[in-house]
Amino acid sequence: MKKIIAMFFIVCISSGFTASKRVDALIKKEITSVFKIEEFTKESLHISSEINASLPISINDSNFFKIIHNNATIGYYYFGKAYGKADFFDFIVIFDKELIVSKVKVITYREDHGGEVGSKRWLKQFEGTETTKELAYQQDIAGISGATISVKSMLNEVNKLLKTVTILSNKGQL
Template sequence: MQKASNISRNITVIFMAVMLFSSFTEEQFPPRLQKKIDSAILSTYAIDSYTLMPITVSEEMNKITKAELGGDNLFKVLQGDVFIGYIYVGESPSMKKVFDYIILFTPELTIKKSKVLIYREEYGLQIGSQRWLKQFIGLSILDTVIYEETIDGIAGATISASSMTRATDHVLKTLRTLKSEKLL
């Protein structure tokens, strides 16, 4: 009986160690997405390496914010011990599928760059062009973003462009809420 108890305890300890180790791995996203996130962060902040610190909020706070904050969305970006900004990684609907995007922020919560990471449709690819996305650069948590008012539309990518605009507005409003609640 004691031998079975020891085996059970050993299995439990091994399982907990594996879970603990896996929670500290650098790659928090599927490899293809992680590679694109790495590239966006390294090039935007002009750095060679970085560490992401997840920003987690209570379930209640997540319910009242416009953008999803499930743990794999909002991060502080550190270069060594130096805080260099925030990133938000999200998913937004296109015509029939979804696309992945990243919004990179300065420490003062203004948009440094936004980028479509993975687009899964044949139509609407224009939203990935920096020519269109540069409209978001410099926007802050005090701004309201409205498709075809504050952000130009794109012929042939109306659904995706309005979706990216709406997602950006939701992220800005979410960060505004977190800042006002002193969570950032």
């Protein structure tokens, strides 16, 4: 019985590393595609607890990064979660150095229904958005039949992120 439990933990731990490597590879692919570069480094932001308390989304060393190429900041990306009907899904938002949304991509969708929220065509609506804008459902961002909960959740998270980035920029944190 102890061997079975030990094997279970080994499989769980190794699958976590595999998933993490897959997510990192997908993020790298998107960043290199957006900025048309082959290599970059990422640097996490260190936001004080005082500033973090004022943000709609808490920033930590695993969700918001500066993208550096040739010793210069070329943009930022956020790795977040939104809630669908029954489970969370992971997404990234890539900003250029002027803090304009360059790309939004759903990385992992875990439900049977609503996966259309990850379509390139639908996500393209976010591109070009400035952080000072609040996007409105059915005005700026179209709904998707059968994915209403995921759409609204994603829109809510992106709007909170836009406000967060605006605050960080105004406080000289970016």
